[in-house]
Amino acid sequence: MASVVLSEAEKLYIVHGVQEDLRVDGRGCEDYRCAEVETDVVSNTSGSARVKLGETDILVGIKAEMGTPKLEKPDEGYLEFFVDCSSNSPELEGRGGEELGTDIANTLYRVFSCENTVDLKSLCINPKEHCWVLYVDVLLLECGGNIFDAISIAVKAALFNTRIPKVRVLEDEEGTKEIELSDDPYDCIRLNIDEVPCIVTLSKIGYRHVVDATLQEEACSLASLLVSVTSKGAITSMKKVGKGSLDPESIFEMMETGQRVGKLLHIALQKILDEEESLGTSRPKVGFLG
Amino acid sequence: VCDRALRHRYNGEIGDIVVGRITEVQQKRWKVETNSRLDSVLLLSSINLPGGELRRKSAEDELAMRDYLQEGDLISAEVQSIFSDGAVSLHTRSLKYGKLAQGVLVQVSPSLVKRQKTHFHDLPCGASVILGNNGFIWIYPTSEQKEDEAGGYTANLEPVPLSDREVISRLRNCIVALVTHKMMLFDTSILYCYEASLPHQIKDILKPEVTEEIVLEARQRLLDLEG
Numbered sequence: 001m002a003s004v005v006l007s008e009a010e011k012l013y014i015v016h017g018v019q020e021d022l023r024v025d026g027r028g029c030e031d032y033r034c035a036e037v038e039t040d041v042v043s044n045t046s047g048s049a050r051v052k053l054g055e056t057d058i059l060v061g062i063k064a065e066m067g068t069p070k071l072e073k074p075d076e077g078y079l080e081f082f083v084d085c086s087s088n089s090p091e092l093e094g095r096g097g098e099e100l101g102t103d104i105a106n107t108l109y110r111v112f113s114c115e116n117t118v119d120l121k122s123l124c125i126n127p128k129e130h131c132w133v134l135y136v137d138v139l140l141l142e143c144g145g146n147i148f149d150a151i152s153i154a155v156k157a158a159l160f161n162t163r164i165p166k167v168r169v170l171e172d173e174e175g176t177k178e179i180e181l182s183d184d185p186y187d188c189i190r191l192n193i194d195e196v197p198c199i200v201t202l203s204k205i206g207y208r209h210v211v212d213a214t215l216q217e218e219a220c221s222l223a224s225l226l227v228s229v230t231s232k233g234a235i236t237s238m239k240k241v242g243k244g245s246l247d248p249e250s251i252f253e254m255m256e257t258g259q260r261v262g263k264l265l266h267i268a269l270q271k272i273l274d275e276e277e278s279l280g281t282s283r284p285k286v287g288f289l290g
Numbered sequence: 291v292c293d294r295a296l297r298h299r300y301n302g303e304i305g306d307i308v309v310g311r312i313t314e315v316q317q318k319r320w321k322v323e324t325n326s327r328l329d330s331v332l333l334l335s336s337i338n339l340p341g342g343e344l345r346r347k348s349a350e351d352e353l354a355m356r357d358y359l360q361e362g363d364l365i366s367a368e369v370q371s372i373f374s375d376g377a378v379s380l381h382t383r384s385l386k387y388g389k390l391a392q393g394v395l396v397q398v399s400p401s402l403v404k405r406q407k408t409h410f411h412d413l414p415c416g417a418s419v420i421l422g423n424n425g426f427i428w429i430y431p432t433s434e435q436k437e438d439e440a441g442g443y444t445a446n447l448e449p450v451p452l453s454d455r456e457v458i459s460r461l462r463n464c465i466v467a468l469v470t471h472k473m474m475l476f477d478t479s480i481l482y483c484y485e486a487s488l489p490h491q492i493k494d495i496l497k498p499e500v501t502e503e504i505v506l507e508a509r510q511r512l513l514d515l516e517g
Binding site: 005006007008009010012013016017019020022023024025026027028031033034 | 311313361362363364390391392393394395447449450452455456459460462463466491492493495496497498
């Protein structure tokens with residue numbers, strides 16, 4: 001992960017600040033930075049979203065394509081995640097970014113492996129033969145700390161924005177099946193994202209933990225906990241990252257903070273998405289020019 | 291017709307004050323990152339030793355270089371000369387320069403730092419700021435006793451009190467707000483922005499609506515000052 005070098009005195013200042021619940025930019029330990037979320041930014045995808053969380057900039061595009069269902073789950077569609085970090089910095093180009101990319105993709109697979117996150121049965125067209133596969137492409141445009149949270153918010157927003165065309169399966173006399181795509185471009189199915197979790201990263205700094213760490217704060221933190229929380233506050237998965245160790249007591253505290261913060265995050269995100277939805281097609285799009 | 295880029299690398303000029311970060315410790319010099327095209331150089335012969343003593347540096351000093359300045363340390367220095375390839379040579383041969391202790395660094399574009407007579411300011415709101423010509427701004431708590439002892443080498447590692455922290459965080463957010471609106475940074479503009487931000491909470495300053503409001507107020511006061 002791209003990181004900054006800090007002097008010992010700077011790190012000390014940050015650690016002491018966190019102890020007193022006043023971080024460098026005036027936030028408390030549980031405050032997020034100002035986030036901008038915009039959906040439908042890429043026109044040739046089924047759904048897309050762009051999230052700017054402070055300096056971190058993430059672009060997610062979802063393409064729905066037809067494929068064959070997996071053998072062990074013949075009546076469900078599935079999601080595939082690809083993460084690209086190469087546009088971030090020279091050190092992440094080529095091989096360097098690949099490790100980070102696969103790490104993020106594996107975390108996303110884990111988060112979405114839970115049964116109810118996305119209604120995969122609705123993605124099925126013909127059991128055992130045809131289903132919708134959602135290819136989720138994540139582009140890390142700029143890393144300003146806390147990329148996992150931003151990526152999960154962007155994926156949720158993009159899933160909300162995804163429109164999958166309605167198909168009908170026609171069977172002739174010989175039994176061959178034909179798939180007919182509806183002519184109306186607005187006739188599509190939307191996904192229900194109520195159960196899609198968001199990742200909350202809690203970084204341990206000193207004796208306390210912070211939410212939404214900046215690059216400087218990440219440099220002072222030796223261990224972090226990633227929890228994926230649903231809108232109802234249920235934790236679907238957990239992952240510990242970092243070289244340092246975490247006390248079991250702190251893990252419980254961090255989980256509780258994660259649940260609390262996660263619920264608020266879902267409420268705020270849903271509000272933005274509903275607002276965008278209500279503006280409809282007349283919404284002024286800022287995209288990449290704003 | 292003159293063309294000045296909005297965002298560019300720092301081009302050193304003799305006499306400029308810069309804030310830089312040590313990237314490498316080499317044989318008789320340190321390499322300092324100052325947001326320029328090439329890393330700046332701080333020669334061992336150009337620093338002042340702890341205690342302010344001035345003597346020719348010996349071989350022991352060369353081996354003990356890392357005890358003075360390590361990779362990652364921040365320093366304030368003055369540009370002494372410029373090499374033929376454009377790399378800048380720094381010096382800290384005055385007690386007001388040297389290693390920086392606890393505080394906050396904000397990196398902005400060099401074009402936004404106004405050239406003034408002095409770049410070290412003790413602001414009346416309770417903190418001090420160094421406006422590096424290279425765009426590195428250092429905000430730190432004002433120390434009570436004057437730096438007559440070490441020239442910056444003994445770092446004060448005691449926790450900074452909460453009141454000072456609030457001032458520093460507010461200043462940091464104000465500087466970020468001014469930079470977002472491409473306003474020139476100098477002591478008066480930062481101070482006006484600080485005063486305009488007082489009715490708001492520190493973390494709210496970075497919200498787009500609040501940023502616009504306080505920058506507008508600061509800009510108005512600056513215009514009134516000129517006119």
